[in-house]
């Protein structure tokens with residue numbers, strides 16, 4: 001096991017060297033960040049299930065696949081399939097990446113509000129280095145996983161969004177990360193950086209989807225700096241293909257009286273993992289993080305969240321829901337960490353799982369660690385099947401069993417989906433989810 | 445003429461406790477029946493057994509709907525063939541909008557009857573019309589089914605469903621309980637508007653006042669899992685006056701009472 005993993009690690013180290021050899025010269029600050037990151041990755045290596053944070057998620061199927069480095073080819077891109085992924089609300093503020101490579105011809109930045117920067121990573125490195133250099137990797141280092149280190153070492157594509165003080169763009173920014181654009185399996189390491197200035201407000205949608213059925217690895221990292229009094233709404237939709245692997249990390253820091261809301265949807269990929277880490281760093285900061293994972297067949301979805309209450313008078317709310325069918329597996333691990341000084345903290349966390357199949361399995365672990373004494377905290381997890389009384393009620397109105405089950409399952413998921421602030425994204429997910437449940441039940 | 449619904453010596457258990465102990469009742473097209481009786485006597489159980497609730501086991505007797513064995517049908521098949529139960533305690537379905545739910549129910553029922561389904565726009569028009577009938581604000585169409593509805597609003601929603609699905613036999617289980625006087629009038633108006641010579645209503649109620657609005661052809665008194673007495677609407681008045689004790693006192697001579705009244 002150990003040997004195997006070190007061999008895999010060597011392959012990724014070699015990919016790093018290969019990239020470094022051909023890459024255009026990068027500024028020193030970035031080159032040294034990358035060297036540190038790859039050294040950290042080298043020291044830690046890929047996690048095994050002996051590692052507590054990866055106990056239920058075995059990454060060896062990901063590591064066994066040999067991924068080439070991405071060219072960003074879009075040979076297989078079907079425009080019709082792709083268009084439905086683009087939120088019309090974000091027309092004019094939409095960046096599209098294929099296997100981590102920025103595609104300006106698919107993107108549009110014509111509708112940006114005055115002073116707002118939405119640009120690709122390479123341009124940001126060249127033009128907005130002052131904003132980037134002081135922040136890149138700072139948040140993701142707090143709870144860094146080897147995958148996040150690898151991302152920082154390798155990332156060439158990605159998006160940088162800068163919203164100046166007091167600015168509140170009316171339309172959302174949409175970042176579309178497509179995988180599997182070519183014929184060969186490739187790995188992509190896209191990087192997102194969002195900086196919301198003081199009293200600004202912003203909605204960001206990240207969509208991860210696959211172009212076709214080629215195996216792929218998306219190893220994505222996003223950092224969100226939510227400034228004083230700023231408000232960021234973040235929607236993260238992972239609906240990659242059945243052959244895809246997805247590892248993602250989102251690191252957030254919220255300043256005084258700022259608020260961060262996120263809805264993380266995970267319905268695709270063979271194996272997926274998302275780490276969300278929010279630091280409530282100054283008084284009055286708050287976050288509201290919701291999530292939905294929907295799995296079927298042999299899928300595996302792992303959601304790890306951590307909220308740090310670092311100072312007094314912050315609040316956090318969390319609701320993660322899961323719908324599991326077939327032989328699928330899901331993991332929920334949510335830690336709320338209330339630090340010693342964080343008096344008057346309010347933190348609520350709930351995880352609810354709906355099991356549609358006796359063979360599906362969820363490992364749920366809500367954790368509260370409280371080192372302050374004047375706090376209001378709650379947490380809980382439930383695992384259950386569809387309610388018999390609800391099924392009977394629908395049947396008594398003439399709905400056949402498959403439809404009734406689909407409707408109830410949809411209703412369960414809807415509590416999360418209906419909160420998505422961008423209508424087209426919400427409607428599209430509605431369709432995808434209802435369709436999936438209907439298919440699932442009429443099979444069974 | 446075959447009766448619309450014929451219940452013969454029906455026995456049913458839940459968790460091996462016998463709740464229905466020989467219910468017999470014949471409901472013909474065009475009739476309105478009222479069932480009264482003390483708490484826990486089995487009225488809701490009868491309603492749920494007719495609708496096919498899986499928690500209840502029929503241990504004896506039979507139920508014919510238009511001469512066909514109703515009990516061999518699954519709950520959804522019963523509903524589509526024209527049996528409707530307005531629940532005493534309607535269930536909340538979070539996350540599913542009332543209008544989507546109603547449209548699904550409506551279209552699946554239509555489809556099974558060989559009628560054309562309505563598209564969302566057409567259905568919406570019909571829904572608005574029916575909501576007017578039960579004096580429900582249109583905002584209830586967009587809320588989750590029954591979620592956070594008040595007791596009376598849930599009951600109205602049941603009547604709305606009945607109005608849309610146009611069943612042949614509607615069993616209303618205490619639809620009048622917890623209704624204010626306006627809501628009671630609304631329910632009564634709806635039932636009277638929907639009643640035709642082709643369909644029938646069975647109303648479970650504790651209150652004679654409902655029967656001032658909807659005049660039943662028959663009143664039955666349920667006791668200990670069967671119909672203990674049957675009569676015309678004057679029976680309801682008698683019960684209001686004397687309570688159920690008088691029925692219990694007579695329970696020695698119950699056999700055949702229900703049949704006698706249905707002739």
Ligand SMILES: Nc1ncnc2c1ncn2[C@@H]1O[C@H](COP(=O)(O)OP(=O)(O)OP(=O)(O)O)[C@@H](O)[C@H]1O
Nearest residue numbers: 458459463481482483484485486487488489490499
């Ligand atoms: N699922 C169940 N498990 C156990 N007992 C049950 C169940 N359902 C009904 N019963 C019992 O069966 C009896 C009849 O109940 P039912 O609800 O039919 O009465 P009811 O006549 O409708 O009363 P009410 O007027 O209070 O509505 C009661 O004693 C009740 O406790």
Ligand SMILES: [Mg+2]
Nearest residue numbers: 487488489532
């Ligand atoms: Mg009852």
